[in-house]
Amino acid sequence: MSKRIRLETKLCSAEGNISLLKPIVRRWFDVLQDYCERVPEDRGWWYGERPQVGFLSVAAWRANAVALEEWGTTKGTGNQKSRGRNDLWIGLDRRLERHAFFIEAKHCWCDIHLRRQTWKRRLENCVAAAQRAARRIRIERDLFFQDQSKVAAVFVTPFWNETREVGNSRKAAIKAWRQHCLAKMKSGLVALVVDRADQFDGNQAKKKAKQQFIGLALFLYEVGKRARPKL
DSSP: OOOOOOEEEEEEEOSSGGGGGHHHHHHHHHHHHHHHHHSTTOOGGGSOHHHHHHHHHHHHHHTTOEEEEEEEEEEOSTTOOEEEEEEEEEEEEETTEEEEEEEEEEEEEEETTSOHHHHHHHHHHHHHHHHHHHHTBOOOOOSSOOEEEEEEEEEEEEEEETTSOOSSOHHHHHHHHHHHHHGGGGTSEEEEEEEOOTTOOOSHHHHHTTEEEOEEEEEEEEESOOOOOOO
């Protein structure tokens, strides 16, 4: 029987098209919970961009949406075009509401044992990179998903290294990180997952480094809002 893992989750969002993704983010919480329980010596937030996109894709299917990862498409702005890949496409078809999201994702490790300005700058740089990537997506006319949005997704894994701490205690650093994440709810959708097992350090390699991976944050921002095309 799998061991029940104690995760704390929180979901906040702004209004607009991005709020349509809330049911998927709720299923994302479930996906991470299931992974922790079925693979008890591992955590979903120990990994970078590609696995995180995979977890979100699974959540989309669980929420009765459809999803496609790493598919070939055209990117670029203005007259500059090039072939590339879109990290994740999600299609929602609910009653009379059909909406497609073209998502470009980034991941960053947030070393919260350092000064707040240090990890805050790293997070902001990651958000800016995801937004730039999302703006380069070229959306074509779609007869079925007539409403379409470009979305920047940023996954952030905060970690604490007690051998390199500067200033604040671990508890204070986690509180500062949570507050900073939730402050971003005004401009997008924010989801937090925090591992409630405070003494959990992971495998032997991570224990030796005295690192604790606190959980995961997900930021979703709509960029370059696109009006409904005339057909």
